[in-house]
Amino acid sequence: MTPKERMAIPPQEMPQQDPKVRAHNMNEVALGYTAEMAKTEASRCLNCPTKPCMQGCPVAVNIPGFLEKAAAGDFAGALAVIRETSLLPAVCGRVCPQEKQCQKFCTMGKMLKDVDKAVAIGRVERFVADLARNTGAETPVACAPKTGKRVAVIGSGPASITCAADCAKAGHDVTVFEAFHKCGGVLVYGIPEFRLPKEIVRKEIDGLKSLGVKIETNFVVGRTRKLKDLMAKDGFDAVFVGTGAGLPKFMGIEGENLNGVFSANEYLTRANLMKAYLEDQAATPFWHGKKVAVLGGGNVAMDASRMALRLGAEKVYLVYRRSEAEMPARREEVLHAKEEGVEFHMLENAKRVLGDDKGFVTGLECLKYELGEPDASGRRSPVAIKGSEFTLDVDTVIVAVGNASNPLIPATTDGLEINKRGNIVVNPDTNMTSIPGVFAGGDIVLGAATVILAMGEGRRAAAGINVYLAAK
Amino acid sequence: MRLMNRIISKKQLSENVFRMELEAPLIAEERKPGQFVILMIDEDLGERIPLTIGDADPVRGTITIIFQTVGATTMKLSRMNVGDTLPAVLGPLGRPTDIRGLNGEKPGHVICVGGGIGVAPMHPIAQALKAAGNKVTIIMGARNVGLFVMKEEMEKIAGENLILVTDDGSSGRKGLVTDPLKELCEQGGVDEVITIGPPIMMKFCALATKPYGVKTVASLNTIMIDGTGMCGGCRVSVGGETKFVCVDGPEFDAHLVDWDMMLKRMGAFKPQEQRAKEHVCKAGIF
Numbered sequence: 208m209t210p211k212e213r214m215a216i217p218p219q220e221m222p223q224q225d226p227k228v229r230a231h232n233m234n235e236v237a238l239g240y241t242a243e244m245a246k247t248e249a250s251r252c253l254n255c256p257t258k259p260c261m262q263g264c265p266v267a268v269n270i271p272g273f274l275e276k277a278a279a280g281d282f283a284g285a286l287a288v289i290r291e292t293s294l295l296p297a298v299c300g301r302v303c304p305q306e307k308q309c310q311k312f313c314t315m316g317k318m319l320k321d322v323d324k325a326v327a328i329g330r331v332e333r334f335v336a337d338l339a340r341n342t343g344a345e346t347p348v349a350c351a352p353k354t355g356k357r358v359a360v361i362g363s364g365p366a367s368i369t370c371a372a373d374c375a376k377a378g379h380d381v382t383v384f385e386a387f388h389k390c391g392g393v394l395v396y397g398i399p400e401f402r403l404p405k406e407i408v409r410k411e412i413d414g415l416k417s418l419g420v421k422i423e424t425n426f427v428v429g430r431t432r433k434l435k436d437l438m439a440k441d442g443f444d445a446v447f448v449g450t451g452a453g454l455p456k457f458m459g460i461e462g463e464n465l466n467g468v469f470s471a472n473e474y475l476t477r478a479n480l481m482k483a484y485l486e487d488q489a490a491t492p493f494w495h496g497k498k499v500a501v502l503g504g505g506n507v508a509m510d511a512s513r514m515a516l517r518l519g520a521e522k523v524y525l526v527y528r529r530s531e532a533e534m535p536a537r538r539e540e541v542l543h544a545k546e547e548g549v550e551f552h553m554l555e556n557a558k559r560v561l562g563d564d565k566g567f568v569t570g571l572e573c574l575k576y577e578l579g580e581p582d583a584s585g586r587r588s589p590v591a592i593k594g595s596e597f598t599l600d601v602d603t604v605i606v607a608v609g610n611a612s613n614p615l616i617p618a619t620t621d622g623l624e625i626n627k628r629g630n631i632v633v634n635p636d637t638n639m640t641s642i643p644g645v646f647a648g649g650d651i652v653l654g655a656a657t658v659i660l661a662m663g664e665g666r667r668a669a670a671g672i673n674v675y676l677a678a679k
Numbered sequence: 680m681r682l683m684n685r686i687i688s689k690k691q692l693s694e695n696v697f698r699m700e701l702e703a704p705l706i707a708e709e710r711k712p713g714q715f716v717i718l719m720i721d722e723d724l725g726e727r728i729p730l731t732i733g734d735a736d737p738v739r740g741t742i743t744i745i746f747q748t749v750g751a752t753t754m755k756l757s758r759m760n761v762g763d764t765l766p767a768v769l770g771p772l773g774r775p776t777d778i779r780g781l782n783g784e785k786p787g788h789v790i791c792v793g794g795g796i797g798v799a800p801m802h803p804i805a806q807a808l809k810a811a812g813n814k815v816t817i818i819m820g821a822r823n824v825g826l827f828v829m830k831e832e833m834e835k836i837a838g839e840n841l842i843l844v845t846d847d848g849s850s851g852r853k854g855l856v857t858d859p860l861k862e863l864c865e866q867g868g869v870d871e872v873i874t875i876g877p878p879i880m881m882k883f884c885a886l887a888t889k890p891y892g893v894k895t896v897a898s899l900n901t902i903m904i905d906g907t908g909m910c911g912g913c914r915v916s917v918g919g920e921t922k923f924v925c926v927d928g929p930e931f932d933a934h935l936v937d938w939d940m941m942l943k944r945m946g947a948f949k950p951q952e953q954r955a956k957e958h959v960c961k962a963g964i965f
Contacts, residue, residue, distance in 0.1 A: 386907050388722045388767045396909075425769045427907055431705050453909035457921060464916060464940055466947035473910035481904070482724060490726035490752055491904070492951035566943030615908065615926065 210253055214315070218324050219248040226546035230516045233400045233484070236543055237301070242282070245334040249277035249285075251315055251326045259312035260328060266663040268292045270309055270328055277331050283344060285335045294369050294666075297340060297407045299659050300333025302398065302506075304537045308659075340410055350418060351378035356676045359384060359443040361428045361616065364392020365658045366649025367449030368411055369665030370672070374447075375418040377673045382443075383420060386427035389480060392451055393650075394658070396480040397472070399510050401517070402540070429619040438644060444679060445644045445672045448631060449665065452650035454611040458502065462560030463606070467496070467568030471503070471511040471607035478514050496603030498522045500571045501549075502557050503607030504529065509540035511605045512549045523549045524599055528556035528576045528589040554578070556589065558596060560604055571599045610655045620645075630654055637671030638664060646672055683764035684718075687741055692828050695748045696796055697757045698733070704740030706732070706770045712803035713776030713898065713930055716742070717906035719767035720756055728752050729903045729925070731800035731875075732771060733829075742770075745799035745828060751955035772906050773929045776804045777896070779871055780811030787870030788814045790863060792856050792884050794876020795821055798829050800898060801875050805836045813870075816840040818859055820880065824850035856880065857887040864891040871896070874933060878942055885933035897933035899924045901945060915941045 222238040223229075229236050240248065252274040260270040269288050276284040289296045303309075309328045310316060316325025339345050356379045360371045363385040375381045389395055391408040416422065428434055437443045455470035457463055474494075477483040481491035499520045501512040504527035515523045525544065527534060530553045534541060545551065554576045561570040575595035578587035612629045624632040624641035631640055631647040638646045648664030650656055688700040706716065710732055719725040734743040748754045759765075780786035789808050793801040798819055809815045817837040821827050823845050834841050842859045843851025852859065856876075863869055864887070872895040874884040881897040888895045901913040901924045908926035915922055918935035922928065 386769065387905070388719060388727075388769075425767045426705075427769060427772070430771055431709060431769070433709075453907075455909065455911045457911065459921075464914060464921065464944065466944060470911040473904060473912045476904055476910055481726065485724065489724045490721070490955065492726075492948035492955070494948070566940070566946070613907075613909065 208250065213251050213253055214318060216247060216251050218251070219244040219327060219330070221327070221330055226543075226548070229401065230513075230547040233517060235404055236401050237539075239337055240330055240334040242280070242334075242338075245277055245282070245331050246280055248327050249274045249331050252278065253314055255314045259314060260309040260326075263309040263312040265308065265657070265659050266292050266666070268309075273335070274326065274328070274331060277335060282335050282338050285331075286339050289332060289335065293659070293662065294372055295365060295411065295658065295662055296332045297336035298365065298394065298403065298411070299662070300329045300336055301403055302537070303329055303657065303659050305329040306538045340407070345414075347417065348376060350376050353380070354378040354676065356380065356444045356679070357382070357442055358672060358676075359428075359437045359441075359446045360449065361434070361447065362392055362449035362451055362649075362651075363390035363412070363422070364394060364449055364451050364649060364661065366451075366651075366661035366665040366668075367392070367447065368415060369662045370447045370449065370646075370648065370669045371415055371420050372418060373666055373669030374672055375415070375420050377669070379673075379676065381420045383415065383422045384426045384428050385422065385424045387480070388424050390422060390424065392449075393453070396476045397507065397510065399475065399479055399514050401513070402510065427615070429615040434616060434620045434623075434645065444676055445646065447665075447668055447672065448616055448640070448645065448647040448651055449649045449661075450613040450616055450651050452610040452612050452655040454613055454629075455606070456609045456611060457606055458557060458608060460557055460559050462562055462568075465560050465562040465568045466566050467494070467562075467602055468560055468604045468606065469494070471501075471507045471605050472610065474511055474605050475507075475514060478518060484518055493518075494603065496520050498601040499603040499605060500524045500526055500557070500599055500601045501605045501607055502526050503609070504534040504536060505607065505609070506536045506540055507610075508607035509536045509544050511607050513540075513544050513547055515603070515605065516547055516549065520603075522601075524552050524601070525549050526552045526555050526557060526571070526573060526599070528554065529578065529586065530554055533586050552599075554589070556591065557604070561598065568602050568604055571601050571604055572596055573599055610650075612651050612654060616651070628654060634671070636667075637674065638668035639671055639675065644675060683766055684768040685764050686759060686761050689759075689761050692745070693826050696745065696826070696828060697748070698743060698745045699756075700741045700743050701765065701768060702740060703742045703768055703770070704737075706768065707735040707737045707740050707742050710735045710742065710771035711775030712778070712807045713800070714771035714773045715800075715929060716744070716768050716770030717772060717903065718765055718769070720752060720759065720765060722766040726752055727767075727904055727906065729772070729900070729906060731898070733799035733802060735803075745796055747796050750952050751959045754956065754959050769906060772925060774927070776807070776873070776930060778804070778807045778811050780808070780813055786812035788816065788868050789871045789873065790816045790818060790860065790869055792818045792860060792872060792874040792876070792880075793820070793833075794856060794874075794880040795826060796828055797874075797876030797880075797898075798827075798833065801873070802829055802832055804873060805833065809836050814840070816842070816863065818842045818844060818856050820844045820856035820876070822846045855883070857883050860884060861887050864888055864893055869893050874898075878938060878945065881933060882938035882942075885936070885938070889934055895933040896930050897936060898929045899931060899936070899941065900929070901941065902947065915944070
């Protein structure tokens, strides 16, 4: 095909559930391409010599390589190319902010002057991964001969899953320690079922088990066992810390401790992990929010607001102090939220939460904002407009303004260097921390970031561990 | 997969109070006085509940919990038997108690005030205080004599410095724990008070000691979900700052805790909890 012919191929729309229907069920919203659609979309790739898409990918997946195979209908071959670099294509295809990464630099998108018309790299990746999972076509991976060395992996989110897999493939004896009763970290307590089916996460964990990785749930390193004791007493030769960014930030406003104010973590954990929405079956109490305000503009705020709709809210207001253009959330989540009926209140911010004498939320007092000079992040600073107070009639407020790194491991491990934000400091090439044999990666190092960055960290740390153990 | 936590022994101490010894070798080894566990009786649809660790035996590899049947999950737990396993027991959680005499402060006179089953978590704390060279006075309060737990164990530690108080006078003094507490503070020579029990009791203990300027520590028992500091469900206000009971506590300066806010937050899910209890009763499970 000539470039002109490729340009003429229409971008393949992602089939999705109708917004009015899906706002009341937990099923996945984006239904996935068919094989024909995947082939067609992959054929739009121009195979440019400079491969700008790869520069946009945080782990430099060989994108033109896998698209070429997919275009020829060789989906197994496409998956094999992806797996040279990425261990979690079913997850990343769904949750990566492609519009800021690979697709942002796609030449086709630039030629058509619309990033939404770039080659839908993520959607093809997702198709290829889903096909293999659904047909059971995954080929088992061979592990290197046993080294006799033991690796402890703390946490079971994307960074840890990746690190554990790579260490197991190198022949080490790996044990994953997870504080919760279910594995997956933010993939399982944070990202809702309608965006990332938990069956996919379970398959990834099963994949780890088939590599011989042992999993210990209900085990919180730092309390059940000190990190250093894992090495000194339990015989682990190396440790990877992947405990993530699960410490919720609150706004520090008046009324934030009223009944009905939740961190997004609590709201989502009750709903996702504890299945509180199965009111008659699940034991965890369910909060009936009829009118909900969600504070924030990132993916967590989108997840919380869309979850609130599904849990029966009549009104969900998204309150964000900048404008929509500045929202850090993934574009598709913003569009989906709007379609489902979340009301966007941009350039507004919470001033204080109002409550009754029994301590329950009765409303949210807000201020209107305008954008001023750019701040350190380059985004224009939100500035409150004096005297613009008004009240939103709500019974629930969900605070989704960010998460900081989990403090438990640094607090219980002497000599582990952290920066002023509480992130663990690591060598950028090996991901080793200030303690020999102890490595770290993912949100605990980067601060709250993305699944694909966490995966990249996990791979680099595993490589660092493998080098370290070979030299021991 | 590791062995699940088997119930090694079970004893009913009073109408609604049960003691269970659970197999939990790692927790038994690491645990310090003041810490708690989060457990689930069903990992798919169950809820996570915090229970204080009453005792631990690292040699046997067991921990002891003493709990009251206050809701659906504790009710179902009380119906489990020796040999049954709990799928999830996470711990030891929370910061250990700061034991006077071991923390840089000279040993002195410490009063431990335990209300109801608050005496169970108080037991290891009182033991540690005594071992660190403190004079330990224990005030135990209950509505009536039938509701006292671990009386013999506390007598072993405090001897003649054990004061029993009941609402109805069926044992010891008639009245409230704050009565002897105020008297002792008035006498002087009290260096610290530790109080564990119903929030309203802890609140009034704090009010009682405040005029005397006696350092008073309370162990809070808020609603919890994860227990590892990632959700904020257990948050309280201490000295005007928001703290998480599961990781910053469970013990805090009782004079700085906003008790009214804590009590209100503990009522956030009352209707749901009530419905769940009724469901368990009606279904004949309890």
